[in-house]
Amino acid sequence: MKRKKIPQTTIARLPLYLRHLLKLARKGVRIISSYELAEHVGTNAAQLRKDLSYLGEFGTRGVGYDVGELIRQISKCLGLTREWKVAIVGMGKLGPALLGYKGFEQEGFKIVAIFDKNPKKIGKKMGNLVVSDVTNLKEVIEKVGGVDIGIITTPASAAQKVADQLIEAGIRAILNFAPVTLEVPSHVFLRQVDLSTELQILSYYLTRPFKFPPPCGYCEANRDL
Amino acid sequence: MKRKKIPQTTIARLPLYLRHLLKLARKGVRIISSYELAEHVGTNAAQLRKDLSYLGEFGTRGVGYDVGELIRQISKCLGLTREWKVAIVGMGKLGPALLGYKGFEQEGFKIVAIFDKNPKKIGKKMGNLVVSDVTNLKEVIEKVGGVDIGIITTPASAAQKVADQLIEAGIRAILNFAPVTLEVPSHVFLRQVDLSTELQILSYYLTRPFKFPPPCGYCEANRDL
DNA sequence: CTATGTGAAGAACTTCACAGCT
DNA sequence: AGCTGTGAAGTTCTTCACATAG
Numbered sequence: 001m002k003r004k005k006i007p008q009t010t011i012a013r014l015p016l017y018l019r020h021l022l023k024l025a026r027k028g029v030r031i032i033s034s035y036e037l038a039e040h041v042g043t044n045a046a047q048l049r050k051d052l053s054y055l056g057e058f059g060t061r062g063v064g065y066d067v068g069e070l071i072r073q074i075s076k077c078l079g080l081t082r083e084w085k086v087a088i089v090g091m092g093k094l095g096p097a098l099l100g101y102k103g104f105e106q107e108g109f110k111i112v113a114i115f116d117k118n119p120k121k122i123g124k125k126m127g128n129l130v131v132s133d134v135t136n137l138k139e140v141i142e143k144v145g146g147v148d149i150g151i152i153t154t155p156a157s158a159a160q161k162v163a164d165q166l167i168e169a170g171i172r173a174i175l176n177f178a179p180v181t182l183e184v185p186s187h188v189f190l191r192q193v194d195l196s197t198e199l200q201i202l203s204y205y206l207t208r209p210f211k212f213p214p215p216c217g218y219c220e221a222n223r224d225l
Numbered sequence: 226m227k228r229k230k231i232p233q234t235t236i237a238r239l240p241l242y243l244r245h246l247l248k249l250a251r252k253g254v255r256i257i258s259s260y261e262l263a264e265h266v267g268t269n270a271a272q273l274r275k276d277l278s279y280l281g282e283f284g285t286r287g288v289g290y291d292v293g294e295l296i297r298q299i300s301k302c303l304g305l306t307r308e309w310k311v312a313i314v315g316m317g318k319l320g321p322a323l324l325g326y327k328g329f330e331q332e333g334f335k336i337v338a339i340f341d342k343n344p345k346k347i348g349k350k351m352g353n354l355v356v357s358d359v360t361n362l363k364e365v366i367e368k369v370g371g372v373d374i375g376i377i378t379t380p381a382s383a384a385q386k387v388a389d390q391l392i393e394a395g396i397r398a399i400l401n402f403a404p405v406t407l408e409v410p411s412h413v414f415l416r417q418v419d420l421s422t423e424l425q426i427l428s429y430y431l432t433r434p435f436k437f438p439p440p441c442g443y444c445e446a447n448r449d450l
Numbered sequence: 451c452t453a454t455g456t457g458a459a460g461a462a463c464t465t466c467a468c469a470g471c472t
Numbered sequence: 473a474g475c476t477g478t479g480a481a482g483t484t485c486t487t488c489a490c491a492t493a494g
Contacts, residue, residue, distance in 0.1 A: 007463060015425040016406055033475065042406050045475090046465055053477055061471040061476045078425050079432030086424075093322035100318050101420065103404060109424050149427055173427040179328060181241055181267050189430040191423045195326065198416045199311075199334050200240040200303050202374055202398040205414040207304030234485060258453065270453090271487055278455055286454045286493040 006054045006077075013051055016041045018074045024067050033064040083108050087147045087171075089162045090154035091116040091124075091131050094177055098151065099127050112144045117158070134162065138169040149173045156180045231279045236303075238276055241266045243299045249292050258289040308333045312372045312396075314387045315379035316341040316349075316356050319402055323376065324352050337369045342383070359387065363394040374398045381405045 020040045024032060034045040034052075041048070052058060052070070055077050059065045075081055086109050088095050098104075099111060115134040116122060122133045132140045141147045150166035152159050152174060159178035166174060173189040176182055179197075184190050245265045249257060263273040277283060277295070280302050284290045300306055311334050313320050323329075324336060340359040341347060347358045357365045366372050375391040377384050377399060384403035391399060398414040401407055404422075409415050 009463065011426055011429050012422070014429075015419075015422040018425070019404065019421075020406070035475085040406065042408075044465080046467095047463095049476060050464080050478080057477070059476045062474045063472070064475065077429065079428040080425065084424075084428055084431070093325050094319075097318035097322045098420070103421050104424075107421055107425070108428075109421075148431060149424065173431050175423055175427060179244065181245070181265065183267070189427055191427055193418055193420070193423060194240075195323070195418075196244075196328055196332055196334075197237070197240040198400055198418060199309075199329075199374065200243070200305060200332070201236055202400060202414055202416055203304040203309055203333075204236050204239075204302070206309070206373060206398050232485060260453085269487080271489095272485095274454060275456080275486080282455070284454045287452045288494070289453065 004054065010051045010054055011078075013041070013043065013047075014074050014078055017048070017051070018071065018078070018080075021067055021071045021074070025071060030067055031064045032067055032070075034059070037065070080108050083110050084148040085110055085112045085144070085146065086149045086151060087111070087113040087115065087137075087141060087166070088151045088153060089115040089134060089137070089166070090152060090158070090178075091118075091121050091126065092153065092155070095151075095153040096126055098153065099129075109149070112147060113140050115140070134165070137162075137165045141169045141171075147171055149175060152176045152178050152182075154178055229279065231302075235276045235279055238266070238268065238272075239299050239303055242273070242276070243296065243303070243305075246292055246296045246299070250296060255292055256289045257292055257295075259284070262290070305333050308335050309373040310335055310337045310369070310371065311374045311376060312336070312338040312340065312362075312366060312391070313376045313378060314340040314359060314362070314391070315377060315383070315403075316343075316346050316351065317378065317380070320376075320378040321351055323378065324354075334374070337372060338365050340365070359390070362387075362390045366394045366396075372396055374400060377401045377403050377407075379403055 017037065020037060021032075034048045038045045038048040049059070052065070055073050058069050058073055086104070088098060088111060091114055095114065095116075099114060104111060111129065113132060114126060114129050115132050115137055117134045121131050124131050147169070148171070150171045150173070152162050154162055156178045159176060159180050160182055163174060163176070163182045163184060167184060167188055172187065174182070174184065175191050175193065177193050179194055182190060242262060245262060246257075259270040259273045263270045266273070274284075277290070280298050283294050283298055311329070313323060313336060316339060320339065320341075324339060329336060336354065338357060339351060339354050340357050340362055342359045346356050349356045372394070373396070375396045375398070377387050379387055381403045384401060384405050385407055388399055388401070388407045388409060392409060392413055397412065399407070399409065400416050400418065402418050404419055407415060
């Protein structure tokens with residue numbers, strides 16, 4: 001096939017495929033069919049095959065996909081063969097919770113700096129890091145040799161300013177947990193994780209008599225039904 | 226217009242419009258144009274007008290939209306005129322962080338029960354609630370008169386079982402933070418909030434030379450660029 | 451003259467269905 | 473025979489462009 005641009009929706013599903021493949025690999029499974037893998041991830045076989053076809057031809061007709069090979073290919077595609085450096089800004093309740101999540105490091109996301117503006121928190125040790133003053137964000141990020149991804153866990157009121165600082169410090173990707181729509185220049189990638197929004201979406205569907213639009217599993221990755 | 230089914234993507238954007246409208250209302254703004262509102266939410270005017278047109282005709286041509294009226298209409302559409310009862314399962318780090326988030330209550334989501342399976346946590350007071358044993362999930366939920374939305378903040382390994390219990394207890398909407406793809410019957414609405422997935426998506430875009438696919442703001446609500 | 455509301459065109463994504471390998 | 477890979481058809485969402493109303 002002429003390699004075409006990978007759809008955004010495919011990108012959003014690849015991590016789900018990868019997660020299940022890793023689980024299979026741990027169990028010692030070596031081959032899997034599109035049907036089985038799709039089912040575990042809440043899609044259908046055609047979707048999965050189409051998704052994978054954007055990355056290349058890794059399957060064996062009549063057999064299925066080699067689990068190890070798929071893991072390698074998806075990891076490569078997602079840029080997970082290298083380590084990314086992450087900073088978290090906002091050490092209220094959510095920040096430390098994320099910091100404590102062991103999954104990050106295992107998946108190649110290394111938290112290298114944490115920030116807050118509260119003097120009571122600055123200097124405090126959390127995990128194996130010390131909380132820096134957000135005022136010095138740029139300098140601290142320079143000192144650790146740059147950061148790839150910034151996570152914002154501040155209150156909404158501070159989020160835009162923090163985003164600006166992160167961008168000023170050269171960060172190109174932001175994951176925002178604060179309940180505001182951030183404005184970022186177009187070269188910066190932004191993902192929003194938004195609790196109230198999610199609840200409000202659920203609220204909408206709860207008010208409808210019954211499943212008239214399909215329940216949406218993960219963002220664009222809607223489950224079949 | 227003949228009222229057609231509201232697209233899922235529109236539903237996902239309504240909370241963002243609502244949030245900004247509330248901010249405007251607090252500032253005393255009474256009228257807003259599709260252009261201004263769209264800009265603050267990271268969409269374009271045509272999109273916004275189309276979205277609102279699914280709910281009805283609330284604008285005044287040549288003038289704009291009445292902020293108060295829009296707030297009422299969107300709230301009504303999203304089912305935010307009533308209170309929803311919420312239970313959180315998993316009082317590790319994330320659960321308490323969510324519990325402490327004041328936004329919930331204000332937006333009509335009332336947390337009425339919290340659960341864990343760790344005996345050291347059961348019986349402990351958190352906020353103004355006491356942690357219940359997840360084993361008694363169904364009974365506790367009955368005792369509080371039913372729950373509308375279940376939030377799962379357990380480790381991945383426990384999440385499916387908890388989901389099954391929640392469904393067994395009559396819950397119709399689940400917000401899952403655990404990094405697994407849950408299987409739920411089709412009458413249950415599921416939304417997934419997934420940290421590693423979000424980071425991996427950012428990772429993908431970081432490996433690309435530059436903004437070749439548009440950075441996706443909030444799920445389907447992609448920003449213009 | 452300004453800003454909404456909306457058919458129609460266009461783009462993006464999903465599903466179908468079958469050809470092509472093993 | 474069995475399962476992948478993929479054009480083509482179908483569906484959903486977005487953008488355009490202009491009629492319509494104040």
